[in-house]
Amino acid sequence: MNMNIKSVMIGTALASVAFMPLSSAVAKDYPPKTMSFIAPAGAGGGWDLTIRTVAKTLKDTKLVESNMPITNRPGGGGAVNLAYMQTQMGKDNLISVYSPPILLTHLTGASKYSYQDTTPLARLITDYGAFVVSKDSKYTSIKEVMDALKKDPKSVKIGGTSSAGSMDHIQFLMVAKAAGVPKLNQIDYISFQDGGAVAQVLGGHVDLISTGLGDVVQLVKSGNLRALAQTADKRVGEGVIADIPTVKEQGIDTTFENWRGLFGPKDMPDYAVAYWGTTLKTMVETPEWAEARKRNGWDGAYQNGEDFTKFLAKTNDQYKEILDEIFAKK
Template sequence: MNMKLKSLMIGAAMTSVAAIPMTSVAAQDYPPKTLSFVAPSGAGGGWDLTIRTVAKTLKDTGLVDANMPITNRPGGGGAVNLAYMQTQVGSDKLISVYSPPILLTNLTGASKYSYQDTTPLARLITDYGAFVVSKDSKYTTINQVMEALKEDPKSVKIGGTSAAGSMDHIQFLLIAKAAGVPNLNQIDYISFQDGGAVAQVLGGHVDLISTGLGDVAQLVESGNLHALAQTADKRVGDGKVAEIPTVKEQGIDATFENWRGLFAPKDMPEYAVTYWNKTLKAMVETPEWAEARKRNGWDAAYQTGEEFNDFLAQTNEEYKEILAEIFKK
């Protein structure tokens, strides 16, 4: 073959290959055979329940054929996993669930990272706070707890699965503040990020757990735990969960929303973002997801990635004001 012609053919072939956008090739093969779904907490908590429910729904509905193993990466109220996500910038495989702590850990100085160091994919649901005690507890109403704290802020030990200064802690302090409890910074809060909070209250090591309603719904249904109150502006769920009074019903003028959504590492490729926007929108419209929401007492709160990002920016400012008020000297 003429060397000049051969050179031209090779050059043309290289130009042709180079002209194929890599995103198109990657998009065609997406998702990969295995994805990495992460709960930034121990097993059994709200993040764990949410990400497992998402994976099961995606698989059961046939929306995603890939393997979706769940990894638990607890620590720092989600800060440990958030730091890990910074090592995965640009990845199209890792998806993690988060809720208010992705903002709170940054605002309280526990983490230098926040939602801006991720790719928000979708807001999925709103859970609510719940305050539960053992079935043999001397406390039968949330007001009894608040009255005890007014007399002595050390008289009631509060447990939760988030870090001190993060969601479970903050939601309890918000309700206590609304109830007129002084010296909020003197209240004992113990963090059980390994998911052992329920065992601690059942064993009498703490008096009350501040947690997500969905986290303890089944234990309330079974009668192992007694719920004193929940933080929605209305009653939610079914069965015994629907019987849990709101704090507002008990004269405490406050609510707290525990929204949850999915996040990928920062700079997730556009083809992957597009895929998840489409897939998650389809998922939240399935009867399987509706049943999961009903079972766990979750309200629908779907937002696309762009809408979710705007919501996070607004909510971050609101949390700044809340923290400044709670911890002001």
């Protein structure tokens, strides 16, 4: 072969390699040996349970071989972690779980960041709200709580793990609104983001805890707390969860969905987004995930990243309307 022609061919080949998209090359080594999975709240809550269940399912099914340690980064109803994620822009090794507070903290002004400052990867499940009281509480139904609030909005103290104006607070106010309780902005709500809500209700400092349905299993099993109601449109789950009546059964015509999904940092590389899109879609179709959903009373609500992003935009508008109505000046 003519040496000049051969040199041209080699040069062309090298140029092709040089201009190969970086994502193609990097993707071969993805995922990294260790991924950082984050629950933006303390241990034991719904976010913590969800991200740990995801990590365990991915390991058990051998879909992911990477180490997936869980970091709890509580504060501000998820706002502290959302601010941290802004320092990780463009990274490919971080995934955090979120639910309605990623929208609510922004809408209430608690955070300047929102879902638009992340990379939505997938919506996974729908959990529901639940309302629990001490076993010695005088309240035996959610209707009795609402009747008391109608007479005096200061008569029942509500506790939750999310910040004021965020999910635990809003789900209770939505039920109260549907029950015909006036002066919603006068109802006392106390946030216990350090995980102290259970101790507070057992000590009589608050009367009721507004939380996630998946969070109450051990609380109710312990016998120290009693569940008054949950916000699905039907009985869900198994065991003690299946025994919890809906608010609809008690004559209050409303529901509240606590959807949960996974998010990467803003500008997460395309190869990472594609990997997790495929992997999570496969995971939600496994028997292991189905068993986890049944055990925790979760409904399947999978959406890929594109559909999840559209859902978030629509839901953000709905929450804004709810907040404007609930907190409107009278």
